[in-house]
Amino acid sequence: MNSGLMVLHGNHSEALRDILVSWMAAHPLSPLENEVILVQSNGINQWLKLALAHDVSEGGCGIAAALDIKLPARFFWQVYRAVLGKDQVPDSSPFDRPLLTWRLIRLLPELLPEPVFAPLARFLKDDGDMRKLHQLAQRLADLFDQYQVYRADWLEDWGNGLDVLRTSRKGSEPLPENLLWQPQLWRALLADVPESERGTSRAALHQRFLQHAQTIPEDERPAGLPARLIVFGISSLPQQSLEVLAVLGRWTHIFMCVHNPCEHDWSDIIADKDLLRAERARQRRKPGMPQVIAEGDLHQHAHPLLAAWGKQGRDYIGLLNEYDNHESYASTLAPVIPRIDLFTSNGEDTLLHQLQEDILQLRPLAETQEKWPEIDTLKDESLRFSITHSAQREVEVLHDRLLAALAADPTLKARDIIVMVPDINGYAPHIQAVFGLMERSDPRYIPFTVADQGPRQNNPLLGALESLLTLPQSRFAVSDLLDLLDVPSVRQRFGIGEEQLPLLHRWISAANVRWGLHAEQRQSLELPLSPEQNSWFFGLQRMLLGYAVGSGDAWQGIEPLDEIGGLEAALIGPLSHLLNCLDETWRQLSEPAPPQVWGERLQALLSGYFAEDDGDDGFILVRLHTELETWLQACESVNLQAELPLSVVREHWLAQFDQSGLTQPFFGGAVTFATLMPMRAIPFRHVYLLGMNDGDYPRNRVPMDFDLMGRDYRPGDRSRREDDRYLFLEALLSARERLHISWVGRSIHDNTERPPSVLVAQLRDHLAAGWKAQNDGDLIHALTAEHRLQPFNRDYFSKGSELFSYAHEWRAGMDADISADAPQPLPPVGQEGALTLRQLADFLSDPVRSFFRQRLNIYFELEDAGSEDQEPFDINALENWRLQDELIRAQKWALEAGESRQDILRQQLERIERRGELAPGEFAAVLSEDLAEPMETLFASYQSVLDEWPQTLANEALSAETAGVIVSDWLGDLRANASGDRARVVLESIGIIKDRNYRLDRLLPYWVAHLAGHLGGQPMHSIIISKNGTAELPPLEIADAQALWEQLIETWQQGQLRPLPLAVKTAFVWLKKDGTAQSLPDSDAGLAARDAYENHDPANMKFGERDSNPYLARAWPDFATLWSGGEFAELADKLLAPLKNHLSRSSKKGAKE
Incomplete structure (x- = not known):
């Protein structure tokens, strides 16, 4: 096999892939050699593997094995080591970004006193926690890392004492005075590195590599270099890397596949074309294009979108042309690859294909306007835009469109679809909420996978670790600890079963734990009031005392929690162990320490909180240990011994898990959701772009004002905005059948219009200028769907509407005829156990709530999770009723037992405070006073009524069967007067009178008991004494009471079949x-x-x-x-009017303020 650099260009990545696979099959390596492939993304990696694994009959090799797939930067370092010798090039350079960061953290404080570093000294002023120093060191390390690749000549000059900048046009200029610290800092770094390692920066090694390579004969391939190298799917490499490839071609056969959007030479349609030094272009100029084009005339000869978005690709291809001598290898490739320029037509049948063909042929707008016929937007669905109100609605609309596309084309599979967004972490919850909602048995289920998420974003163990590493700043809220126990590895370490969590949560709530480990930990947050009450140790003490004494008396101001007992009490042990561990960890992490001590602390933290296993958690733990050891070695190599705060160590350690690697699954027979990333021009039949909002894409990255590269552009320089522009172009070209672009184009608050990304706007403007819709319609309007705010909008279910939805759950309420679509009653069910007066009272007070709760077991109330994390500074209405009811019962008992009511009231309030149910300090006194305030008036009224009804009667058993419904309960609080009349005297903690009128809705529970009291055939008074007045229900006629009771039972039966209006x-x-x-x-x-x-x-x-x-x-x-339907009035008259009328006929002498 001949050595040398061979470059294939093509506009379809699949054509390049197929040619590559054919070449590999025709020219296999020896059995023990690995195929070395350079890629820049996991998607390209797996896409190539799948193609190689296809059967030979399908154009593959039958197997994807013996592949060594690498990222470029690491491979080029291995090339340096192979050519220069491993003894000359270490495994890693002391000028690599991670080592530079820690070296700078050590050096910068020493250098700041020098006048040249005054700009940095001003920035680092007031940096007690070293956060600024760490961030600055990271930025500077990244900057010098970029200089080593893109501005090696600057570093060479700086190292030689020249404070100048060489320019792209072969000139030089002095540095501004306020930036002279950069060359001075670089020289300080060089001086700090051992003399034997100063020549190991990438910039220096590269020059040595270029020189030494010329001394090695072409027929003596250095050990460690591959016989063949494949470069695929990379859309940008710096010139330094291309120089390495060119030299490597002396000994290695290099096969490069380059995605090129245009088959003509397009290097001069973008600004700064003079900086490309290639004397020849791989592609020929388009026929009729002038040799020299004035910048003002570019639009007459170039495709406007290619000119606007293609700068990065133009630079890469232009730089590559400097090393590409295609005439030298075209004949060699001919037997297998007849053409080295694999440009193929995209077709002309759809708007998308016409747009892609225009880019391929470098057509200016004038030619586009003349060439293409009018677009029938009803038939041509190749290019569409969607406007929504939120990211959630974007994903919901996407789900419906995918279902429609899959239903319309049986050959379309989920794996043929990719969805890309600017930030997958922002969209992942919405994707799970929509696509993850469907069961596999649901016809609307679409298999999907979310790629590009780093472990830090979706691994529970790392989330728990991050929580532990923020303990010094943590409030130790109830929700924080419960979240920690949601992690299986943590539960396993402390011996807590998942099934025990509800019981533990109940105990924690009953112990009134809110936040804070203990008083000392609260004081560390510099809060003005930091008592022990409502802390974790406060709650633990209550639990332990409750286990010891049950419901006994308080001990040393601790009120026992009497719920603890039996075999379940063993759960206190693991909870106590966890809290003690958290206390120890909090104390350790609060103190700065040198790296070696941090290593010991963090190793102990991992072993103390996480149980090792063989699954994903085990793999993450191994990585955590490895990354920690790597950091310790880095600190040792730069002699960093300074004390570091937790924030610096934590951020570095966890940042290693922010990015996904080449091993993350990408293709799996499912719709792929991914981040828009460079070098991802993989073809898919359908491509969907979401989140194309103005300001979100191209993604903004504010350049550092001390980044000198921005002052003098050179071809190949990386720019986030140029990356995103070229990536958008690649996404457009990778769509084989459909391209769908969506953005949040309406405000969710006021429906005002929001602009799309400038790239989307440019695309829409170009389409509007270049094409026309049939019948003189508005093309862009026809291509754009404006979606409604809610998925249940009637427009999605109306005949003739262009909008549609597969969410049939929303269809039920769409018909204008309400009665026609009214839900049918549920079938009757047999009664489970006897009905209680409380259940009947709940029904009469709220029939609809009773139906959902009693029949359907559905509870719509949402617990406020945050309320568990806050002290009870205020008491809501329900808590106020509960506490006052407790006080009323205690005082009532005191009266019956002959005890002092006032003493019992005071003792009970103290007990409530010791339980942690009132906010600490003076707040407790205020809340106690509010709770006790109505008691004197209430019990004065109560005593007055008792004087009228002096005799206490025993509780009466109630057992009644009506229409097959059995009611069984007890009637208590019964008394008699001197005449032998019977009354039920009840104390109520809430007010029953407002504006001198009865609160009839609050009297309904007593009305139910009042009716029940007549079922035995004896009349009964009901007297309800509240803190703002008294109501008396006189006896009813027995027959009337019986009839009203039967109506109530009959209506209850109906209310169990459907919600009553x-x-x-x-x-x-x-x-x-x-x-x-x-x-x-x-x-x-x-x-x-x-x-x-x-x-x-x-x-x-x-x-x-x-x-x-x-x-x-x-x-x-x-x-x-x-x-x-009229039933509202009927029910009101039947169920509620009797109470109102009964009170109206009675005397209101008790209704007083």
């Missing part, structure tokens, strides 16, 4: 306005009820019943649906 507060407003079944919605009663149900006035803090009740909002989204 009854909103209690709204219904009482309706009844107060004398609403009847004949009242119209626009009557006074109807308007008042509508306002009570739908009113939404946040500015005045006025909200309707629907807004505060998610069950009503789900079943009856507006008053019109609640009202329709």
Whole structure:
């Protein structure tokens, strides 16, 4: 096999791939040699492997084995070692970016006093935690790393004491005075490196390599160099790398496959063309193109998109032309590769193919306008745009479009589709929420894989490690520790089973743990008030004391948690162990230390918190140990012994897991979601680009103001924005059948228009100028779909609409005829156990909520996870009711036992405070006073009623069967007066009177018990004493009570089959306005009820019943649906009017403020 550099150009990557595979099959290496392939992305890596593994009959080699696939930078270093000798070139250079970073961290503080470094000294002022120093060292290490590759001549001059910049046009200029610190810093770095290693920077090694290579005969290939090298799918290499390849071609056969979007010479259609030194161009000039084109006339001879987006590719091809002598190898390749320029037509049948063909043929806009016929947008779906309101809607729209495409073309497979976004980490949750929602059995399931996510973003163990490494700044909130225990490796290390987590969570909640490890840890956060209460150690002490004494008395101010007991109590041991470990880790990590001490600490942290296994966690742990050891070796090699804060060590260690590598799965028979990355011009039948928003793409990277490369452009220089422009061009050219581009083009808040990426705007402008739609239609409008804010918008389900959706879950409510689509009642179910008065009261108070909870076991209330992490500085209405009810029961017991009510009240408040249910300090005193404030008035009223009903009666058993429904419960709080009359006297902690009117909705539970009290055939009074007044329900006629009870049971049965259209507060407003079944919605009663149900006035803090009740909002989204059918009025009259009328007929002497 002949040595030398062979370059194949082509506009289709698959054609280049097929030729490469054919060449490898025709010219196999010896059995023990590996095929060395350079790629720049994991996608190209796996794509090539799949092609090689195809059967020979399908154009493959039958197997993909003996492949050594490398990234360019590491391979070129190996070439230096092979040519110069391993004794001359170390495994890694002291001028590599990681080592430079730590060397700079040591050197910069020593250099800052020198006047030349004043700009850096100003930046590093007030840097107590070394964060600025670390960031600056990283930036400078990256900058000098780039200089070694792209500006080796500068470093050579600086090393020789010349403070100048050589320019791209062979001149030189002195450095500005405020940047003279750069050559001075480079010389300081050189002086700091041992003399034997000073020549091992890439810049210096490269020059030595070029010189030494000329002394080695072409027939003596140095050991370690491959016989053949394949370079595939790389769209940009610096000139230094191309020089290495050119020299390597003296001994190695190099086969380069270059994706070239244009078959003509297009090197002079972009600015700075004079910087390309190639005397010959691989491609010929397009016929009719002038030899010299004025910059103002470029648009007349060039494709505008290629000129706007192709600078990076133009530079790469131009630089490559300097080393490409294709005449010397064309005849050698001819038997297998008849053409070395593999340009093939894209076709002319669709708009996408016409656009790609224009780029291939270098057509200016004028030729485009003359050549192509009008576009039938109804038939041609090759190029489309979508405008949405959010990234979530982008992915939802994508899912529908993919389902439509797969249904329309049976030959299209999920593996033929790629979806690319600017940042996959930002879109991954939306992808999982949409595509991951479907079960495999669902016809809408589409297999998918998310590539390019670094382990740090999606590995739970690394997430747990990051939490541990932030302990000095952590609040130690309840949610933080529970998140830690969600990681299997952590649970396994501490012996906690997944099934034990709910019990542990319940104990933690009952112990009133909120945040903070202990008082000392809280004080470290410099908070003004840092008591032990509500901390983890506070809760642990309560649990341990509860295990020891049960519900006994407090000990040393600690209130026992009496829930702890039995065999389950063993769980306290692992929890205690975990908290003690966290305490020790917090103390260690809070102190700066030299690298060696950090190594010991972090090794202990890994072994102390994570159990080793053979799965993914085991692999991550091995990598963590390896990266830690590599860092320690780097610090040792640069003699870094300074104390480092945790923030610097943490960020470096975890940053090693930010990026994915060449081993991450890419192709797997599924739709691939990936980041838009350079060198990813893999062809797919369908290409989808999401997130093409203005400002998000091209991606912004603010250049460092001290980056001197930006002052003087050279061909091959890397630019993030130019990378993204060329990548967008590659994505457009890689689509074989369809290209779909989406962006968030409307504000989710006010629907205002938002512009797309400037690249999308340029594409749309070019299409509008170059093509026309049939019938003089607006082409861009026809190609663009503006999607609605919500996926359940009626437009997606209306006949004749261009919008569509496969989300049939939203279809149910789309029909205008509400009654036609009303859900059917559920079938009856047998009663499980007897019904209680509490369940009946819950039903009457809120029939819709009762249906969802009792029948469907659905709870719409969302627990506020954040409330577990905060001290109870304020008590919500439910907690206030619970605590006051506890105080009422304790005082009631005191009265019955002959104890001092005031003493019991004080003791109970102290106990509540010791349990951690009140905020610490003076806050507790204020909250205690609020809780106790209504007690005097309440118990004065209670005592007055007891005087009228002095005799205590035993609790009565209730057992009644009505219409097959059994109700079984106890009636308590019964008393009798001197006349022998019976009454139920109840203390209520919430107010039952407002604006001198009864809160009838709050009396409903007592109305149920009042009816039940008459079922034994004896009349009963019900007296409800609250903190703002007393209500009395006089006895009913026994027959009336029985009839009302039967109505209640019958309605309960109906309410278990379907949600009943009854909103209690709204219904009482309706009844107060004398609403009847004949009242119209626009009557006074109807308007008042509508306002009570739908009113939404946040500015005045006025909200309707629907807004505060998610069950009503789900079943009856507006008053019109609640009202329709007339059942609302019927139910209000049947269930609620009797209570209202009964109270109206009775005396209101107890209704007082």
